[in-house]
Amino acid sequence: MKRILFALAGSLALASPLLAAPGDMSVAAFLGKADALKAKGPMALFSSDIGVLKSEGQAAGEAYRARLQKERAAGKPSSCPPKGTKVNSDKLLDHLRTYPAPTRPKVSMKQAMADYFIKTYPCG
16 A cells, blocks of 8 residues: 555656646746647647646736735836736746747746736836
């Protein structure tokens, strides 16, 4: 029984990068999935990756929204988006493509979303 538990614990430890929290996906992985979906055309509607990308985008947006609330409370917001702002997916993808290819695997979607808002909605 102990052997089974150790084997299971070891396999979970190895799998942990695959179990990253939503919003922690790299820009490279996000763009890879988005490009693969685009290549599928209308068949993309049947792919589970649509939900994965939507979840990643929402989690990254929520993380930035929470960060921005704290920054506003401290009187130093990093961006000033109009109330009710929604992210346009095409504009976000264009933004993600501005990261140099060698950098994309190192940038999380949370960071990329923050960068998008800071760039798109500067204060003042």
